[in-house]
Amino acid sequence: MGVDLGTQSVRALAVTDDGRVLGRGSAPLTGHREGDRHEQLPADWWQGAADAIRRTLSDLSASAAPARGHARVRGVAVCGTSGTVLLTDARGVPLTPALMYDDGRAGAEARHAQETGAEVWDALGLRIQPSWALAKLLWLTGAGARDSHGGLQGARVCHQPDFITGRLVGRPVPTDSSHALKTGYDLHTRSWPAAVHDRLGLSGLDFPAVVAPGTPLGTVCAEAAAETGLAEGTPVIAGMTDGCAAQLGSGAWEVGRWNTVLGTTLVLKGVTATPLRDPAGVLYNHRSPDGHWLPGGASSVGAGALTHAFPGADLARLDRLAADREPASVVAYPLVSRGERFPFLAADAEPFTLGRPSDEADHYAALLQGVALAERLCLAYVRFLGAPIDGPVTFTGGATRSGYWNQLRADILGRPAALPEQADSALGMAVLAAHAVTGDDAARRMVRIRTILEPRPEAGRRFEGPFIALVDALERRGWLPSDTATYAREHG
Template sequence: MTDTRHQDVWLGVDLGTQSVRAVAVTGDGHVLGRGSAPLAGHRDRDRHEQLPSDWWESAGAAMRRTLRHLSASSVRGVAVCSTSGTVLLTDSRGTPLTPALMYDDGRAAAEARYAQETGADVWRSLGHRIQPSWALAKLLWLTQPGPDGVAPGLRGARVCHQADFITSRLVGRPVPTDSSHALKTGYDVDTRTWPTAVHDRLGLSGLDFPAVVAPGTVLGTVCRTAADDTGLAEGTPVVAGMTDGCAAQLGSGAWDVGQWNTVLGTTLVLKGVTATPLRDPAGVLYNHRSPDGYWLPGGASSVGAGALTLAFPGADLARLDRLAAHREPASVVAYPLVSRGERFPFLAADAEAFVLGRPADDADHHAALLQGIALVERLCLAYVRLLGAPVDGPVTLTGGATRSPYWNQLRADVLGRTVAIPAHADSALGMAVLAAHGVTRTPLSAARAMVGDRTVLDPRPQAGRCFAEPFLTLVDALEGRGWLPSKTAAYAREHG
């Protein structure tokens, strides 16, 4: 066991789609432990569910593995992030009453339209739209309102986000949610209130919406049962977290106005920093509040590395990367959606993955998928510039995809921008940073040393030029299918 009695250690936990990951890091950025445990779910077309009990089992395993060589008493605090829009209903003690509908479960399309129309005045003031992937739409789907509102048997049920389930188990009782996870459940981040009048009109007033606190708020301390399950010491502070995209922003070190971070894992999330909320007439971009008073506008696309797993299950992706390096550009252009429907930088519930043409072989197909995701990333950055957001300095890359050196350089080339990859590029690190900020109550900037050194990659101009035509081809294809608005397409062609 490492002697950490004289070091402050902070634990961050990231509840992902395919695994739970945890990291223990000191205030000066030394990673003392890492651990992970797999997650499984049920996918069937638009359906994507997981069992909350699996989250707790995997979270406990990941934390135990992270702390196996550490003194539990050295951990000063823990914070948890999770997928944005994942929700379930529990009873008053936190026992699940429904399965968890995951962030990309698409069955609530009709409910999203109803919620959007019913609360249009509120959503307009906030500058976003309720989408099928949002938790508010999923609550309508789960409850299937009857004549008197919420479905029989669910009246009084407690709304619970993915991270809430874990923090409640850690503390031993239901705890408040944070404003970051609450945003897609309809929480008004401007007034810092639930829109109860909208809930009444939607027939959801029979549900128990939790109290909401700012990210970084101490929710309580680890109880004895949770200590036994996780390896944490009883009494360790549990800090309110943020969604995985916001967590990755914290972990990236891109904390200043004008800086942007893209998280590329199963799907793609873009998040930036602005002094004021970034308003989007189309409503596909939304604004989180940062722990340090700034705003974190961004959006989540349904393209991502999950498309590689779908196309090449069990394949040696490193080998395919080496082959893809000789296919720049690929002979075909791909739009690599992981599941049906797009959320950002445009909203299209009927969007489907496509490949324009027939790939010559697996290497060509793999190259097209890597390039297609990077082309969408480029389109996302063009969209936030269209809305007037500053995009200064390197774009920081985080997420599991940064494990591919080839893909990192390819993304710099396609974006035509310098990119920076933090030494520890994951959302769990962002939660360790937030735990330190929340427990010590020092400015976020005081935790900058936790992020560590970065690798900086400059774009290769000659390589980048060969992706100009594929980018225009993809923009044309998305507009031609009626998914990408003409104004966005025109801007992307001229300034993308």
């Protein structure tokens, strides 16, 4: 079983060794957004996870023999949003709300962390961003949270999935190296940068032990079994971030293969034999369970711009209207929230539209196209850094429910797009759980590609002008570096 803690929901998936889905369940999540603030309550994550798991097991019980009143699950792994963090006491009880991955209040703290540990981050090819958990920890322990969250000395650092796996096991557990990356964990030495923590005033916090993704953390305790329906004693496996989970679940596991996860925001991740060096520090390298590296980045553009601009709309109807607007009369840069993280870092970046849409369909088409144009820029950037891109790009994430948008993205990228049967980060966690339990290459058996979309050259040519216009606009605003912009115009 895989469990995915998303922004708007928790999703769970029960999958057989050959990739057949036997059960699925979801539960909604809500949070508090106000300006740069985005918080959620960890208790809501647990309630959502318990509900999603129970719903999944209700499907599973119809097709799998029960064991002592519980459906038989051989292992469960959990993924979450990268950079989401909170502080708990020694027992795992929350002391703060969770600052979500796109909470933007830690801008000053990110600059301070970058300057304080510059020699460490430069050696690792990292640049601390406001969205990273390390910056958020400074905010939580500093003036930003002091008024409402005092007494944090000795508090335990907890990433989003750690809270769920700790509740499943019944005690605080180690974190995985994937979620620890944005908290400053050194994947090369496999250690926390204790000297930097000391200079930052964070040495009083309890940073958890770190294990590799796929490591057993313990087993489901009696209390969690009663709340979720999982059998007591079910193995709980250390997971990865949602972007890495989507990579595992996409089938793009060979060197040179890339996957884009398009949900509320856009995450691009690929596979390389060695870490991909990025002088700007906007791309970071996770470690794959098989020893390869997973370089990638998270952009703040995404489908969240659609739900913001067209709340409650019939998106299938708008898709049909957008098909007649290729290209739209305007070019949009559809950021979901203020600030961009990839393929460039610009804390002051804001969404914009070049021109005024003629009507609702034109506006909607421009947003769809704008996300795909930004996705094309992301791929151009990884090529600029020297990364190989071979074979189809795999599409995963909630946005793949739109067949029209899938084809549009393939056209604008000018590359074939592979669509797995299950476009869900929860599948990646099921793959990781199976790998931990069976010890073999579970992904090759469990991931099923539903179709491969070929790009339409004549459609792609229509977007050459809009792509150049977007690159030019980003460069004029001082957000996109000139060398990146030049490469994108010539080779993007």
